Structures are given as C-alpha cells and as structure tokens.
Amino acid sequence: MAEETIFSKIIRKEIPADIIYKDDLVTAFRDINPQAPTHILIIPNKVIPTVRDVTADDEAAMGRLFTVAAQIAREEGVSDDGYRLIVNCGDHGGQEVYHIHMHLVGGRRLGRMLPQT
Numbered sequence: 001m002a003e004e005t006i007f008s009k010i011i012r013k014e015i016p017a018d019i020i021y022k023d024d025l026v027t028a029f030r031d032i033n034p035q036a037p038t039h040i041l042i043i044p045n046k047v048i049p050t051v052r053d054v055t056a057d058d059e060a061a062m063g064r065l066f067t068v069a070a071q072i073a074r075e076e077g078v079s080d081d082g083y084r085l086i087v088n089c090g091d092h093g094g095q096e097v098y099h100i101h102m103h104l105v106g107g108r109r110l111g112r113m114l115p116q117t
C-alpha cells in the first residue's frame, strides 16, 4: 500500500484547500503557491506515488486527469489562449509531493518549457 501524503488529507477534507472539482476518480484544487494566475493541481483519488507506479488499472483515472484538466481550463477562461499541463516524476523531475498530480498552469504566456542550462 502506497504511503499517504498531504494530498490524501486534502481529498478527505481533513485540511483546508480550495477544491474546485471532485468525482469518483480525481480531485482538483488550487496550488497553495501558484506560479501563474491559474495554477491548479488535479490528482487521482487513489494514492499513486509517481508515474513510475502507474499500472493498467489506473488508466481510467489517468485519462480522467486530462478530461478534467480540459474542462477546468475552459471554466477558468484559459483554454483559448492555451496553458500547460505538467507531471513531475521523481527526484530529477522535481517532484515534491509523492502523490501523482497534474499541474494546470495558465493565464499568462509561460515561455520556454525548460530553463536554459
């Protein structure tokens, strides 16, 4: 059984978060430290630590992340101008919370995907 993170507490509403969407498979809430005017995290309700841990059983939830992201982007008014979806994986990927999450970031021109090194 994968270890829970703070995101499980958010799903169960044990700690406060600005939850904007929830269904049987995923939950979406505003990032506590937004990097752009719109910065929302969309997560599976099931604890899956990283993309490395995804199995075929998770395909419905993983697909739902995208359909919900597209729906929220429209509702947030960032869809037409475009936005970015980011899923960090592991240490080199810069992942801080080990419960898979898709960042939906938009509301401004985001520039290059990766900083120049």
Ligand code: 5GP
Residues within 6 Å of the ligand: 006, 017, 018, 029, 030, 031, 032, 033, 034, 041, 087, 088, 094, 095, 096, 097, 098
């Ligand atoms: P990662 O670096 O793992 O891809 O992103 C983790 C994200 O979770 C960060 O953008 C961070 O601001 C956000 N985050 C961490 N703890 C909390 C929290 O308690 N509440 C909310 N809403 N966001 C959080």
